[in-house]
Amino acid sequence: MRFNRLDLNLLVALDALLAERSITRAAERLNLSPSATSNALARLREYFDDELLVQVGRKMEPTPRALGLEESVRDVLVRVDSAIAIQPRFDPTTSDRTFRIFASDYTQLVFAPHLLALASEERCAARFDFLPQVSNPQRSLERGEADLLIIPRGFLSPDHPHEVLYAETFMCVVWRDGRMARGLFSRERYLDAGHVVMHPQGGVGSSFEDQFVMRHGVARRVAVTSYGFAMLPALVVGTDLVATVHARLARQLQAAWPVELREPPLEFPVMEQGIQWHKYRSQDPGLVWLRKLLRQAVTRMDAGLC
Template identity: 75%
Template sequence: MRFNRLDLNLLVALDALLVERSITKAAERLNLSPSATSNALNRLREYFDDELLVQVGRRMEPTPRAQGLQDAVRDVLVRVDSAIAIQPNFDPTTSDRVFRIFVSDYTQFVLAPHVLALANAARCKARFEFLPQVSNPVGELERGEADLLILPRDFLSPDHPEEVLYSEEFTCVVWADGKLAKGALNFERYLAAGHVVMRPTGNPIGESFEAWFVKRYGVTRRVAVTTYGFAPLPAMVVGTDFVATVHQRLARLAQGLWPIALRTPPLPITPMEQALQWHKYRTKDPGLVWLRELFRQAVVRMDAGIASPA
């Protein structure tokens, strides 16, 4: 198919080349030979009258013209995929679709089991691929690589629809036999303690809790341990006099696994609104309509099983 003398199949090749910045890797992504991919690049260079990708060391880098094209090309392809490629109906009992969901390990720990249990009860044949949020999840959504993002609402894009799933409080976790479990956990003891904190790898989204804490109180916590996930935090205080400030649902689940005690934070922490987001072109995608409802039902199931506060 051609538009204004451009073979539209070349846009798919251009998208792959700009993402991979390698003829070999783009060829693998396109399921083409390197020579066919190189030929596609030459035709694109001729059409746009620009080199598009130039060799810099061992890697190809986009020209300014290519950088200006990248988002526009991806937008066109996502529109086409949303309007044409998506099936008009979705039956979870027969579909072989793969849902790509970008989530934190916290969400996988507290919510994903309920999503999968409901999907199993519905005899769902579709597959779920949970992916990390360590780089740029909103960018993955923009490129059509993510079906859903599950993120705190403050980190979502203003350019796409969103829906708040639930509100999450925070609690402090200490070793049940440690000094911090005895007596009140006031601000002075909290500040003096060693803290176990999560610091994501890659390019974290949004402001860290440490930056927020310094900005609000003008002091820093003494960070004793850092890790790249939320789920290990409650376990890491066991046998120590450290404290971890943790999502309340996660902490309550961890109480059944580790000798820990929960304490009310000695400072006000704004509850987190955990939300889901999808691409604006896929609002009416029947598969995603079904998936969003599955997450809503999973929240109800999750909260029905939460124990009373310790």
């Protein structure tokens, strides 16, 4: 199909080339040969009268024109996928769909088991792919690489619909035989201690409790960082370090590690855990079903059912 003399299949190739910045990797993504992908790039360069990708050392870098096209091309492809590829009805018992869900390891440990138990009760044949935690999940949603985000409300994008699933508080975790487990767990002792914190993959961004601390001008001495939440309680064992962890996760992991829980000496706000989906997929029957199941999973979680 052509539009204004442009073969629209070339937009798919352009999207892959801009995402991968490599002819070889783009070819693998497109299931084409490198020569066919190189030919597609040549046709794109001719149409746009721009190099689009130029070799810089061993890498290919996009030109300003290509950078200006990147988000627009992705938006067009997401619109087409939403309008054409989504089935008009969704039957969980026969669907071969894969739901791609961005969720932290905290969410997968505390909440996802209830979701999957409900899906099993419905004899769901669809698959669930939990994507690794990164510092900018909204980009995955925009690019159509994730169907759903499950993240704190404060991190949700203003450009897409969302709803709040449940509220979460925080607890401090300390080694039960350590100095921090003895005596008053005061604000001063908390701030003087070394802390174990989570930082998302990618080297930028921060967690909910980390942002709260920074906003209030409180300095914590970070002794250990990890890319996930689930290991934080384990990392305080044998030390006088402190980890500030989601309360549900802290209580769940208390049985697995020799730790004790303390109320935070700072007034941490309640975290609202939200879900977000792409604005073009609000009427997607599969996602409508999934969002309903997520709400049911909250009820199941709060009832303490496994």
